[in-house]
Amino acid sequence: MTAFDITFGQRPLLSTVVSAVLVGLGVFLIKLYRVRTFFRRLQKQGLPMPPHHPLFGHIPLSASIIGSFPPYAHGNYLPDQIRQRYPHLDSAFYLDTWPFGPPVLAVISPDMMYQFTQDRNLPKDKGMRHFLKPLTGEQDLVTLEGPIWKRWRAIFNPGFSANHIMTLVPGMVEDVTAFRDILQGHAEKSDMFCLEEASLNLTIDIIGKVVMDHKFNSQTTYNDMTSALRNQLSWCTYGIEINPLEYINVIRPIVHWNNTRRMNRYISRELDSRYNSIQEKAKSKSVIDLALKAYQAEEKANKSTTSMDATFKNFALSQVKLFIFAGHDTTSAGAVFVYHLLSKHPSALARLRAEHDSVFGTDLNATASRLSSDPYLLNQLHYTLAVIKEALRLFPAVSAPRGGQPNFFLSDAEGRQYPTEHCLVWGNHFGVHHNPRHWPRVEDFVPERWLVSEGDPLYPTKNAWRPFERGPRNCVGQELALVEIKVMLALTIREFDIVNAYDEWDSQKGNPKGMNVNGERAYMIIRGGGHPADFYPCKVNVATKMET
Numbered sequence: 436m437t438a439f440d441i442t443f444g445q446r447p448l449l450s451t452v453v454s455a456v457l458v459g460l461g462v463f464l465i466k467l468y469r470v471r472t473f474f475r476r477l478q479k480q481g482l483p484m485p486p487h488h489p490l491f492g493h494i495p496l497s498a499s500i501i502g503s504f505p506p507y508a509h510g511n512y513l514p515d516q517i518r519q520r521y522p523h524l525d526s527a528f529y530l531d532t533w534p535f536g537p538p539v540l541a542v543i544s545p546d547m548m549y550q551f552t553q554d555r556n557l558p559k560d561k562g563m564r565h566f567l568k569p570l571t572g573e574q575d576l577v578t579l580e581g582p583i584w585k586r587w588r589a590i591f592n593p594g595f596s597a598n599h600i601m602t603l604v605p606g607m608v609e610d611v612t613a614f615r616d617i618l619q620g621h622a623e624k625s626d627m628f629c630l631e632e633a634s635l636n637l638t639i640d641i642i643g644k645v646v647m648d649h650k651f652n653s654q655t656t657y658n659d660m661t662s663a664l665r666n667q668l669s670w671c672t673y674g675i676e677i678n679p680l681e682y683i684n685v686i687r688p689i690v691h692w693n694n695t696r697r698m699n700r701y702i703s704r705e706l707d708s709r710y711n712s713i714q715e716k717a718k719s720k721s722v723i724d725l726a727l728k729a730y731q732a733e734e735k736a737n738k739s740t741t742s743m744d745a746t747f748k749n750f751a752l753s754q755v756k757l758f759i760f761a762g763h764d765t766t767s768a769g770a771v772f773v774y775h776l777l778s779k780h781p782s783a784l785a786r787l788r789a790e791h792d793s794v795f796g797t798d799l800n801a802t803a804s805r806l807s808s809d810p811y812l813l814n815q816l817h818y819t820l821a822v823i824k825e826a827l828r829l830f831p832a833v834s835a836p837r838g839g840q841p842n843f844f845l846s847d848a849e850g851r852q853y854p855t856e857h858c859l860v861w862g863n864h865f866g867v868h869h870n871p872r873h874w875p876r877v878e879d880f881v882p883e884r885w886l887v888s889e890g891d892p893l894y895p896t897k898n899a900w901r902p903f904e905r906g907p908r909n910c911v912g913q914e915l916a917l918v919e920i921k922v923m924l925a926l927t928i929r930e931f932d933i934v935n936a937y938d939e940w941d942s943q944k945g946n947p948k949g950m951n952v953n954g955e956r957a958y959m960i961i962r963g964g965g966h967p968a969d970f971y972p973c974k975v976n977v978a979t980k981m982e983t
Contacts (some may be wrong), residue, residue: 463534470533473857477529482853484529485521492531496520505950505968507960511834512952514541514866525872526847529858540839540858543866545873545898547845547853548835551860553898553906557837560859562673566963567757569671569691570664574750575757576911587754588911590729594645594720595911600918603645604810607922608803610640613654615926618933622975627936629970630774634767634923635665641919642762646755647705648721663697664760666690668963702755703748710743722758726751758912765832765964766916769902770923771971772830773823774933775957776880783822783882788929788978790818799930806925813921821885823920827902828868829880832964835862835904864901865965873899878953932976940972 474487485496500516501508518524526544542548551557564578571577576587593599614637621628636653639661643651651658670690706723713727730747743751777784794815795802806812839855846852871877873896875884884893898905903913910916937956941948950968952958959965 467533470531470538473538474529474531482529482851483524483527485517485524487531492533494532494535497532504952505958508952509959509961509965511863511865511959511965514543514861514863515869518543518866525870527845527853538858539861540853540855541861541863541866542845543863543870544847545867545896547847548862548867548901549898550845551837552835552862552904552908555843556907557840557860560836560838562836562859566671566673569667569695570760571757572749572753575753577757590725591722591911594722594725595915597914599720600915601810604918604922605807606644607641607919608807608926610637611922611926612803614923617654618927618931618975622931622977625974627939627972627974630933630973631767631771631967631970634771635763638763638767638919639759642759645762645915646722646758648719648724649705659697660701663694664756667694668760671963698756699752702752706743706748706751723755726754762912762915766919768832768964768966769827769916770920771967773826773920773924775935775967775971776826776829777822777928778932778934780880783880787819787822790816791925791929795925802925806922813918816921817886818882819921819924820917821882823917824885824900825880825882828900830959830965831864831868831902834864837862867899867901930978932978933973936972936974940969
């Protein structure tokens with residue numbers, strides 16, 4: 436074969452490659468034109484959005500804001516940052532960052548969020564399925580829709596009822612006591628450590644009992660299931676990436692496969708064991724037992740059934756992994772932000788401690804036994820609940836992304852109609868919670884706003900507090916989360932002073948000065964829900980008694 440033959444033979448291949456590139460470029464340009472003209476039409480209709488570039492859309496604006504963020508700052512900050520730059524955008528606005536993401540309708544008004552989550556329930560955005568698939572598999576309660584979602588939500592509801600959660604408090608006390616011992620150890624060593632590492636291990640131990648009636652013992656020993664789940668979470672993406680290299684990360688699928696294998700192997704053993712003994716657990720309301728009972732009720736006509744159908748087993752695996760993830764992740768972050776805010780506000784800390792003295796007595800060593808024997812004492816912690824709610828207002832961990840629908844419009848207070856078709860409708864909790872149009876003293880930590888009567892200037896606007904979302908798709912585990920944080924505080928807050936150690940951390944790591952969002956060094960980072968930066972480095976000291 437001559438050099439001429441080789442060159443000639445390469446021409447069809449080269450021609451094919453060039454043709455494919457040209458076709459791809461053509462498709463890209465057509466899509467670009469359609470998206471940009473879609474936004475120009477919205478703009479001509481007078482619908483709110485930041486200044487829109489005919490070629491680059493809102494990419495320069497978004498890039499300038501994201502570029503000003505410290506490392507790994509959560510994307511949920513973006514709508515509020517846009518509102519700060521353009522104060523008139525205080526209800527909803529369109530955002531065009533294609534090709535990095537779909538057209539977005541960002542909503543930061545409680546009334547407008549009500550329209551698509553409570554009055555009408557728009558389906559979850561497909562990005563949620565993209566994020567959750569490596570964690571849960573093909574089907575889970577968060578992304579299911581229609582009758583199948585309604586059926587399984589009804590099946591699982593008893594496991595998260597307020598009365599049932601109170602029966603779990605003695606087990607929580609046991610786990611929080613181990614957490615308290617960890618804090619005591621750090622207080623004795625006076626060392627710097629990451630509070631959320633300890634908090635995550637605690638909340639995953641608690642949710643293990645709720646979901647599987649099983650002890651993970653993550654606070655004291657290595658557990659392969661919880662290790663795999665937490666590692667999996669760090670590799671999950673929403674499918675909307677600023678860094679194009681994230682789309683071609685060849686390592687991610689391998690990590691996902693290995694972690695899924697580890698999680699499924701562990702949970703499968705528990706499923707098989709409990710399936711064979713479910714009749715002995717007639718009163719159990721753990722998530723895994725509720726699912727198995729529902730399955731066996733459907734299968735009881737088949738007297739010879741001794742093992743689970745593979746389809747159902749995969750479905751059950753998905754639900755267990757979902758509840759373990761969702762039940763520990765945001766609860767842990769919320770608890771750490773409560774500790775953080777109390778450390779910054781001594782008067783609130785003193786009032787909360789005084790409430791605990793009043794409810795539990797001043798003998799700290801007796802609190803655990805009192806709480807175990809009478810869990811309903813938690814219902815007397817009115818100021819404590821106000822502190823928790825205010826912390827979750829300032830640091831909401833998640834948002835509500837929904838898929839827009841044909842002929843479905845949102846309406847603002849001025850009567851403007853916002854089409855949702857072709858849009859990701861981004862109900863942004865951080866934007867709602869930090870919107871000065873709806874919250875007096877919006878950036879201040881004011882637990883008292885949750886204790887005043889209607890008519891008081893501080894009284895919260897209806898539907899404006901949404902850390903667990905509202906409507907039929909609200910978080911099934913919200914009561915559990917609130918009880919967990921109360922128990923954590925009851926057993927630790929009077930005994931320890933927890934103070935952030937970001938200055939020492941940044942010095943050790945060589946971090947630049949001024950890393951913050953809205954002046955807050957403990958800004959939320961991307962890790963599923965919003966978590967405190969760097970897992971909240973801190974120091975713990977034995978508490979000093981304060982005058983109240």
